Amino acid sequence: MTKAHRRQNPAGRKPEEPPTRGPVEITVGRVGARGDGVAEWQGHRLFVPQALAGDRLMARFGARRSDGWEAVPVSLIEEAPGRAEPACRHFGTCGGCALQHMDDAAYVAWTAQVVETVLSRAGLLEGVEIRPLVRTPAGGRRRAVLSAAKRGKRQWLGFNERASHRLVDVNECLVLGSELDRLLEPLRELLAGWLADGQTLDVALTVLEDGVDLVLEGGPEPDLAALEALAAFAERHDLARLTRRPRPGAPAEPIALRRQGIVRFGDATVSPAPALSSRPAGKGRRRWWPRRWRQPRGPGAWPTSSPAAVRSPSRWPGGRRYMRWRGMRGPCGRWRGAYVPLAVPAAASVSSGATCSRSR
Incomplete structure (x- = not known):
């Protein structure tokens, strides 16, 4: 039994049998947040790799996921608009990228849809302007x-x-x-x-x-x-x-x-x-906002040999302290520490923009 199977079946239970062994016809309704196409078949949710919303295909049930089943594509019946030729020759086997099969317009629309879905589930979509990617x-x-x-x-x-x-x-x-x-x-x-x-x-x-x-x-x-x-x-x-x-x-x-x-x-x-x-x-x-650096990193040298202390604080313009360094003696006598953020000053402006590439 693989590590993945042990995580899904911690008690060593036999993996769940799929609803059917043969291929079934499905239509992808949308592309999920992880880049898989999401389809439904007789109440079962399937996740289709490298799919677009509107794709119609034959697929088999694969491995069980917590919220559905992996789909193994067999044949494409009808292709949806928005597909592009992947630029990388490793795409499809390499797990680093998931969306190179989308053209640019489909990719931009998908990112906007993901943001809208997250905000809607949190009840924060009303009155919010979603700016361009x-x-x-x-x-x-x-x-x-x-x-x-x-x-x-x-x-x-x-x-x-x-x-x-x-x-x-x-x-x-x-x-x-x-x-x-x-x-x-x-x-x-x-x-x-x-x-x-x-x-x-x-x-x-x-x-x-x-x-x-x-x-x-x-x-x-x-x-x-x-x-x-x-x-x-x-x-x-x-x-x-x-x-x-x-x-x-x-x-x-x-x-x-x-x-x-x-x-x-x-x-x-x-x-x-x-x-x-x-x-x-x-x-x-x-x-x-820099959250935390988990290594001995006092000002001036690395690694540090100074005792446990609050080190020279960094400051925002105007002298307001925003981070401090705490050190402690760890296993084997090594000095370990971290930059610990304090309360963010009111003058601090943190952008809500995001950078995005087609890597995941």
Whole structure:
């Protein structure tokens, strides 16, 4: 039994049988918030991948979902308007994108419909003006988390398939910014010389103001030769920072800290912990409130060796404090801490705009 089946059947119960084994004819009524077409058949809800509202097709019942069934398309009877040829050759197997089969007009209409649905369910739609979508061009993505695996003599690097743990080997990604896309092949070569057969790790890439932040999570403990190779990689590709986490949740261990690694929020400049949330896109981005940075990040140095304390507060223009740093001694004597937001001053303006690409 797979991990997915254990999550759906925590007591080890037998998976629910579908209402019928043969293909059925369905018509997609709408496209849901996760990009799947939603159809009904005799009171059962089906989720159809890569579908458009109005598509009529034959499909089989697939895996059970909490709110319906996965649909496995068999044949398309009637195609709805608004379909486009996907730009990426990995689309359909790679789980990173879900909507490249939509043309631009259908995509814009879908995003507006998703916002309206959410506001309507919350009772907030009345009197609300929904403004046009803030567009993010292709090649504008500033962060990504990839998976890497060594299988025999081949090094895999890419994203998981849709709703699966299977890995798709990605040679290029049209969504990623050029700073990240050009690192894919060099990263593959670097990991091929480090990982042994069967070993895996995650790779987090983030474009900061002063360079790319690269975090490796998992994988084998690097020996001296591996550390030298990683440091040389950071120098050769002009990375801002290269760090490693032995396991999820563990403190990041610096390998090459060539620059501080900064992000700007209006007039404020912060140095985020490796691989934590950053603005997803460059062009078209809006300001948002920095919630929390979960690493030792006192002003001036990383990692910090100062005692637990409230560190020098950052301030809004006019001297009003908006964030403070709290530190504490964690396991193994390591200093750990976080930037903790205080109450947002009345003068602070946070945009409600959103950036959006067709990545999910």
